[in-house]
Amino acid sequence: MKKKDIVCLFFVWFWVIAGLSYSGEIDILVEKLAEKGILSHGEARAILIETKEEVRKESIKRRHETLPRWIQNTKIKGDLRLRYQWEDQHNAPDRHRGRYRFRLGLETKINKTIKVSAGLATGGSDARSTNQTMCDGFSTPDIRLDYAYAEWTPTTWLTFKAGKIKSIKKLIFRPSDLLWDSDINPEGISFSLSKKMDNCDLFMNAGFWILDEEKGSADPYMWVVQPGVKYEFGKNAHLKLALAGYIFDNVKGATLTNGKDTSGKYNTLEGGVLKYNYNSIAPSIEIGFKKPFGNLIPYLAIFGDYVHNPDPSENNNGYLFGIKFGAEKVKKGTWQAKYMYRYLEKDAWIDIFPDSDAYSGHTDVKGHEFAFSYGIGRNVTFGIDYYYMERIKDTGRKNLLQVDLKIKF
Amino acid sequence: MKKLISVIVVSVFTLGLMVTSLNAGEKKLIIQGSTTVLPIAQKCAEVFMKKHPEANISVRGGGSGVGIAALIDGICDIADSSRPMKDKEIKKALEKGVNPVAHVIAMDGIAVIVHPSNPVNEITLSQLKEIYTGKISNWKQLGGKNQKIVVISRDVSSGTFECFNKLVLKKERVRPDALLQASNAAVVSIVKRTEGAIGYVGLGYLNSEVKALKIEGVFPSQETVLKGTYPISRPLFMYTNGKPKGLVKKFIDFVLSKEGQKIVKGQGFVPLK
Numbered sequence: 001m002k003k004k005d006i007v008c009l010f011f012v013w014f015w016v017i018a019g020l021s022y023s024g025e026i027d028i029l030v031e032k033l034a035e036k037g038i039l040s041h042g043e044a045r046a047i048l049i050e051t052k053e054e055v056r057k058e059s060i061k062r063r064h065e066t067l068p069r070w071i072q073n074t075k076i077k078g079d080l081r082l083r084y085q086w087e088d089q090h091n092a093p094d095r096h097r098g099r100y101r102f103r104l105g106l107e108t109k110i111n112k113t114i115k116v117s118a119g120l121a122t123g124g125s126d127a128r129s130t131n132q133t134m135c136d137g138f139s140t141p142d143i144r145l146d147y148a149y150a151e152w153t154p155t156t157w158l159t160f161k162a163g164k165i166k167s168i169k170k171l172i173f174r175p176s177d178l179l180w181d182s183d184i185n186p187e188g189i190s191f192s193l194s195k196k197m198d199n200c201d202l203f204m205n206a207g208f209w210i211l212d213e214e215k216g217s218a219d220p221y222m223w224v225v226q227p228g229v230k231y232e233f234g235k236n237a238h239l240k241l242a243l244a245g246y247i248f249d250n251v252k253g254a255t256l257t258n259g260k261d262t263s264g265k266y267n268t269l270e271g272g273v274l275k276y277n278y279n280s281i282a283p284s285i286e287i288g289f290k291k292p293f294g295n296l297i298p299y300l301a302i303f304g305d306y307v308h309n310p311d312p313s314e315n316n317n318g319y320l321f322g323i324k325f326g327a328e329k330v331k332k333g334t335w336q337a338k339y340m341y342r343y344l345e346k347d348a349w350i351d352i353f354p355d356s357d358a359y360s361g362h363t364d365v366k367g368h369e370f371a372f373s374y375g376i377g378r379n380v381t382f383g384i385d386y387y388y389m390e391r392i393k394d395t396g397r398k399n400l401l402q403v404d405l406k407i408k409f
Numbered sequence: 410m411k412k413l414i415s416v417i418v419v420s421v422f423t424l425g426l427m428v429t430s431l432n433a434g435e436k437k438l439i440i441q442g443s444t445t446v447l448p449i450a451q452k453c454a455e456v457f458m459k460k461h462p463e464a465n466i467s468v469r470g471g472g473s474g475v476g477i478a479a480l481i482d483g484i485c486d487i488a489d490s491s492r493p494m495k496d497k498e499i500k501k502a503l504e505k506g507v508n509p510v511a512h513v514i515a516m517d518g519i520a521v522i523v524h525p526s527n528p529v530n531e532i533t534l535s536q537l538k539e540i541y542t543g544k545i546s547n548w549k550q551l552g553g554k555n556q557k558i559v560v561i562s563r564d565v566s567s568g569t570f571e572c573f574n575k576l577v578l579k580k581e582r583v584r585p586d587a588l589l590q591a592s593n594a595a596v597v598s599i600v601k602r603t604e605g606a607i608g609y610v611g612l613g614y615l616n617s618e619v620k621a622l623k624i625e626g627v628f629p630s631q632e633t634v635l636k637g638t639y640p641i642s643r644p645l646f647m648y649t650n651g652k653p654k655g656l657v658k659k660f661i662d663f664v665l666s667k668e669g670q671k672i673v674k675g676q677g678f679v680p681l682k
Contacts, residue, residue: 041635042681046513053511060499156483235470
């Protein structure tokens with residue numbers, strides 16, 4: 001053990017165990033050692049800083065250990081979103097709606113590798129929305145199970161999740177909600193594998209998700225496998241690229257529901273059931289730049305999603321491209337602006353999964369989305385989101401404006 | 410059902426292959442974090458690998474927060490940081506069974522420089538902040554000549570700016586007409602040619618062609634930075650999970666050795682020895 005380490009350990013012991021409360025006394029002792037040439041001034045300074053850090057760590061550790069074990073291992077988090085929503089739809093009167101969303105989640109660490117998470121949320125059975133509309137003379141709304149799953153991380157590069165798993169956006173890389181509304185929490189098993197290398201992170205996401213249980217026929221389910229790579233060009237730019245393959249089974253010839261909508265509103269039906277299969281390939285890309293214009297724009301990214309369903313011979317493609325700039329993550333005093341253009345043909349993808357705000361989440365939809373959010377305080381965000389969507393083949397258009405106040409805790 | 414089984418088998422096989430191939434070179438040392446510490450870590454790794462050809466060291470930037478998060482997640486062996494860990498980071502580390510141990514590897518000190526003909530010798534931290542935010546714009550306001558102050562700053566991506574911004578500007582914006590330079594050498598070069606100029610550089614870049622100002626009555630020097638009396642200074646850290654062992658220990662010992670500290674000095678920082 002080195003001279004510096006011995007001195008450092010001695011002071012940590014003296015401070016923490018013996019309860020020496022005056023940091024000034026330690027400063028004087030170390031200075032004396034430096035003056036006598038036992039330590040250099042640099043070593044003396046390093047000892048003081050390292051001792052301070054070690055004492056701070058010990059104090060945090062002690063504070064933490066005095067809490068009951070279940071509190072030490074459990075985290076509670078949630079959010080409340082208050083929303084004003086204006087809708088102007090083709091051949092329908094304007095709507096002005098007051099809505100809110102409340103979510104409460106809990107995560108408990110069972111042991112070093114296993115965690116269990118569960119969350120409650122407002123809203124109905126709709127997989128794509130946890131909004132509660134203000135209506136029915138102050139009636140008491142429902143609160144439902146939003147997610148409940150177990151997570152096993154046997155090593156740092158491999159994670160398994162099973163149950164009703166929180167947030168599709170944490171299971172696969174999807175820079176936009178062209179195919180998947182961000183409120184969707186899939187049911188089944190997922191796993192992710194990642195490996196960091198020099199400037200390059202490899203990852204692979206995969207999942208087996210159950211879509212329904214049929215009593216009289218085969219159950220519909222789906223598979224996703226998504227290998228990808230994130231490459232960093234120096235410290236200020238990155239490219240993230242992934243290719244998802246989706247395999248659906250027992251979907252052709254069936255109908256699917258997400259709790260609110262039933263497939264076939266815009267997908268092609270034959271005899272009242274889905275005419276096509278939806279096994280698809282979906283590449284995704286994101287290119288990000290840090291501080292491309294100095295502090296004015298701390299982050300800028302362009303991104304895109306594409307989907308192709310080979311089963312139908314027409315109306316089987318979809319794409320989205322977008323740009324976002326401002327803060328990478330909106331915090332107090334920072335902002336982010338985003339623009340996206342989407343084009344999703346009738347049978348490119350199942351019509352019960354896309355973003356429910358883009359023409360009610362159907363397919364056969366094209367249009368623009370503009371979003372802006374600003375951090376007005378710690379964990380408090382103000383946001384505006386505007387959609388202008390049109391039917392591609394059919395007739396119709398829809399304007400949607402959402403003004404949100406989000407509070408996280 | 411056959412299809413399901415075949416998909417599972419193919420996926421597991423693919424994953425297995427990927428895992429096997431990815432883990433082939435797992436014995437290497439991974440260092441990640443602060444962009445300020447990055448040049449020290451890179452140069453030290455380069456020299457260390459020449460001395461120990463069996464060692465394979467990968468050095469990445471990303472920022473102090475990224476490095477600390479990587480250490481907590483077990484992705485890197487050493488986290489470079491230009492700030493102490495935050496309480497919530499320590500708490501998170503302890504919850505995950507990681508015991509972060511701080512190693513001070515150098516000090517970062519910034520000298521404020523002016524043209525040698527400038528009669529002003531010292532300045533306070535608040536005056537310095539007012540110069541850089543535009544509230545003081547003439548040397549006359551500081552007892553100098555009736556001459557406009559030409560403010561030279563560093564581009565926002567530099568570690569020197571990061572340190573100056575935190576310790577002097579307290580995250581307020583630099584005046585928009587400040588001339589931004591890409592390197593310490595460029596700042597020295599402009600200040601020595603411009604009478605009304607003021608700039609700031611790492612301590613290692615001071616020379617006789619420019620004049621360093623006292624800050625709060627303290628002259629910038631290796632000694633005052635190490636004693637903690639010079640106010641524009643901060644420690645630079647390497648964090649490890651527990652007391653370092655094996656290759657991690659060898660590398661930390663190398664950084665703290667005379668040879669390693671010579672590299673620290675060569676990169677414009679203040680060595681501990």
